Structure formats: structure tokens, C-alpha cells
Amino acid sequence: MKSFVKITAGFLAVVIISAFISYSIAGFNIEKVKGFSVTDRGSTYQKLKWKSNQNVSGYKLYQRNVNSNEYTLIATVNSEKTTEFTVKDLDMESFYTFKICAFKSFLGYEKTGEFSKVVETFTLPRGENIEKVSEERVSSLTVSWTCGINCTGYEIEYALNDDFSDAKVIDIPKRTTLSYRIDNLQKGKTYNFRLRSYIAQGEDKFYSDYCESLSATVKAVADDVEIDETKPVIALTFDDGPDFSGASKRILDVLEKYNIRATFFTVGENAEKNPENIKRKVSLGCEIGNHTYDHSHYGSDVKKSDITKCSDVIQKITGSRPTVFRSTGGMTTQTIKNVCKKEGMSIYYWSIDTRDWESRNAKKIIKKAMTAKDGDIILMHDIYQSTADAVEKIVPRLLKKGYQFVTVSQLVKLKTDSAPVNGVQYMSGSKTK
Numbered sequence: 001m002k003s004f005v006k007i008t009a010g011f012l013a014v015v016i017i018s019a020f021i022s023y024s025i026a027g028f029n030i031e032k033v034k035g036f037s038v039t040d041r042g043s044t045y046q047k048l049k050w051k052s053n054q055n056v057s058g059y060k061l062y063q064r065n066v067n068s069n070e071y072t073l074i075a076t077v078n079s080e081k082t083t084e085f086t087v088k089d090l091d092m093e094s095f096y097t098f099k100i101c102a103f104k105s106f107l108g109y110e111k112t113g114e115f116s117k118v119v120e121t122f123t124l125p126r127g128e129n130i131e132k133v134s135e136e137r138v139s140s141l142t143v144s145w146t147c148g149i150n151c152t153g154y155e156i157e158y159a160l161n162d163d164f165s166d167a168k169v170i171d172i173p174k175r176t177t178l179s180y181r182i183d184n185l186q187k188g189k190t191y192n193f194r195l196r197s198y199i200a201q202g203e204d205k206f207y208s209d210y211c212e213s214l215s216a217t218v219k220a221v222a223d224d225v226e227i228d229e230t231k232p233v234i235a236l237t238f239d240d241g242p243d244f245s246g247a248s249k250r251i252l253d254v255l256e257k258y259n260i261r262a263t264f265f266t267v268g269e270n271a272e273k274n275p276e277n278i279k280r281k282v283s284l285g286c287e288i289g290n291h292t293y294d295h296s297h298y299g300s301d302v303k304k305s306d307i308t309k310c311s312d313v314i315q316k317i318t319g320s321r322p323t324v325f326r327s328t329g330g331m332t333t334q335t336i337k338n339v340c341k342k343e344g345m346s347i348y349y350w351s352i353d354t355r356d357w358e359s360r361n362a363k364k365i366i367k368k369a370m371t372a373k374d375g376d377i378i379l380m381h382d383i384y385q386s387t388a389d390a391v392e393k394i395v396p397r398l399l400k401k402g403y404q405f406v407t408v409s410q411l412v413k414l415k416t417d418s419a420p421v422n423g424v425q426y427m428s429g430s431k432t433k
């Protein structure tokens with residue numbers, strides 16, 4: 001009986017003390033944690049900080065589960081003074097939500113305060129690698145890379161020097177874009193490339209590290225283009241250039257963009273004044289033809305020297321003598337044919353005259369050019385802006401219709417199954433005149 005009283009008394013004492021402790025701890029006012037924020041982030045971690053509370057035992061950090069939307073306790077910080085915590089082993093390029101509260105514990109009892117505001121954050125992109133830099137065409141390089149998980153976009157840097165101090169930056173604001181062609185690079189030069197991915201949040205961008213850099217050399221001379229003999233072919237020809245108005249350059253930009261070839265019947269005197277233009281034409285795989293030295297004589301007035309002097313100029317610039325010729329005004333005489341035969345040149349008239357020199361009207365030029373059929377030779381001049389305007393439209397439209405562009409020698413070879421004959425004048429791939 002005595003012992004029962006003792007036990008009961010002891011039990012009562014424990015209950016009373018517990019109730020007291022629990023009551024006193026309940027009486028603590030635990031403030032909501034303030035200043036909860038992200039101070040640093042990486043691709044697999046988040047560094048969180050908050051303001052210290054008074055008279056607490058520590059803090060409890062919770063992370064929201066993306067699927068259930070419920071919060072799980074991920075860390076307990078057992079110190080009032082510790083006000084930062086790094087959450088590690090997170091997934092890359094992922095979004096996370098955290099919240100925190102302070103707690104007070106006393107003899108096994110615990111009370112937690114109100115939760116802080118939630119912090120919505122994300123880990124940095126893992127950073128993608130450049131898979132390759134390819135060099136299919138003159139003056140251009142194409143960069144391709146691996147796809148990010150959740151990033152917003154990519155930034156490509158390219159530079160001639162190794163430390164990227166002169167780098168140019170290209171923004172690719174779409175995760176699913178995985179290659180980009182950079183045009184107008186310096187031929188024969190080696191460029192360095194590197195890439196980083198980013199997550200955009202409002203105005204800010206959060207970047208991955210740069211991938212290892214890769215270098216590639218810009219092609220200086222176009223490779224031969226494979227011609228599909230079952231598909232129609234057309235030869236674009238341009239006379240009288242090069243010019244200094246920029247028209248010739250614009251036409252070359254179009255040829256370069258679409259990686260196609262044309263033939264330029266050059267005036268020797270103009271070539272002498274603009275050898276860089278001729279060199280670019282050669283590098284693009286175009287054919288350089290003879291169109292007399294100064295375009296001052298026609299038909300029977302054309303002297304042998306008008307022809308040979310032009311070939312001399314072309315040889316000096318390109319290293320080889322032209323093998324194709326077009327008469328000034330298309331007026332070919334037997335004498336011209338004889339000279340060309342001796343000089344190793346076939347002669348070219350045309351089957352479609354755009355009359356670009358006359359109309360100077362892009363619409364009219366396009367209309368004429370679009371009547372072209374398989375085997376046609378189209379006459380234009382690379383000295384008019386209106387012709388350049390037209391070429392910008394003609395090339396993609398004819399390509400869309402399934403035409404391939406070839407030089408005049410290639411055209412004759414394809415249509416006659418043999419090399420063009422010197423001294424013979426062709427007016428299309430197969431017709432002579």
C-alpha cells in the first residue's frame with residue numbers, strides 16, 4: 001500500500017513537472033525566421049541563409065517534394081547562431097522550394113515557430129559540350145552541341161585567340177536549338193569555340209561553366225558539289241564585273257549562303273582593279289571567264305589582244321588561264337572563234353536574257369529568270385544593285401523548284417557527256433550557235 005502511494009506520488013510528480021515544462025515551453029514566443037534567401041548556387045547545391053533568432057535551440061529546414069507538394073525536413077541546425085546551410089546532392093537544372101522555422105527544445109519537449117517565406121530557386125545548368133564544329137562551306141562554320149535538361153538557352157563564344165579576349169557572343173535563346181551556323185568568318189583562319197548554357201529568370205541569366213574549348217579552321221576554297229544527274233541544272237552567268245558598287249559582292253554573298261556556283265565573264269580591266277573579288281569567286285568554286293580586256297570592242301572590231309590580255313590578267317590573279325569566253329554583246333565572229341580555239345576556250349551565249357542592264361528592275365529580272373528550264377544559261381551582270389536584289393530571290397526560288405546550279409563548263413559536260421569544245425559557242429547546255 002505504502003509503495004503504491006509512493007509510485008503514485010512519483011508518477012504525479014512526473015506528470016506535474018512535465019506539464020510544467022510543456023507549459024513553460026508553450027509559453028515561449030518563437031518568431032518567424034526572417035531574411036531566408038539563397039546566397040549561392042551551383043549545378044548540384046544551394047547555399048541558404050537567414051537571420052538569427054533570439055533564444056531558440058536551432059532551425060529546421062524543409063524542402064518541398066515536387067510530386068506530392070509536401071515538405072520534408074531535410075536538416076536540423078542545432079544552434080541559434082548558425083544561420084546558413086548548404087543543401088547538397090541536388091539535381092542539375094532543377095527547381096526547388098525551401099522553407100525554414102526556428103525551434104526550441106527543453107528536456108525532450110519541443111516547440112517550433114512559424115515558417116519563413118518560401119524560397120523558390122533552381123540549380124545551375126550542368127553545361128553542355130560542343131560536339132563538333134563543321135566546315136562544309138567557305139567562310140562559315142557550324143557549331144553543334146548537346147541538349148540541356150531544363151536550361152533556357154545557350155551562349156556560344158568564338159574568338160581568334162585562345163583566351164577569348166576578342167570573343168564574339170551568340171545567344172541561342174531556345175533549349176531545343178542544337179546547332180548554329182556562323183557566316184562571314186575569315187577564310188583559312190582558325191577560330192576557338194566554347195559554350196555555356198543558362199537559365200533565364202526575368203532579366204537575369206544564370207550560367208553554367210564554359211565547356212572545354214574546341215577549334216576549327218574556316219574553309220578557304222569550296223569543295224566540289226556533287227551534282228545529281230537526274231535533277232535539272234541551270235548555269236547562272238554574270239558579265240562585265242567586278243564592280244565597286246557592292247553588287248558583285250552581294251551576289252557572291254548569295255552564292256556563298258546557298259553554297260552554289262556561277263560563271264563570271266570578267267572584264268580584264270575591272271579584274272585588275274578588284275583582284276580580291278576574283279579570288280573570292282574562285283574560292284567559292286565559281287568559274288572565271290574571259291569577257292575581253294576593256295569591253296571596248298565588239299564583233300569584228302575585237303582584236304586578238306583584247307582576248308589574250310584579259311586571260312593574262314585572270315592568270316595573274318588566279319594562277320590559271322580561263323577556259324571559257326563570252327563575246328562583248330554576244331557578237332561572236334569566226335575570227336573570235338578561231339582565237340578562242342587557239343587560246344583553249346569554249347564560248348558561251350545564253351538561252352535566257354534577263355535584260356537586267358536595260359530594265360534595272362528586280363521584279364522584271366526575276367520574272368525572266370524564273371522561266372528557266374533544265375540546261376538553260378541565264379545572262380545577267382554583276383554590276384547592278386537591281387541584279388543583286390533579283391539574285392537574292394531567284395536562287396532560293398529555283399532551288400525550291402529542284403534546280404541545281406552549275407558553271408557553264410559543268411553544264412555542257414552534263415548535257416553533252418563530254419568536255420566543252422574549244423572554239424565552239426554554246427547557247428545552252430546542249431545547243432551550239
Ligand code: ZN
Pocket residue numbers: 239240291295327328329
Ligand atoms: Zn558585256
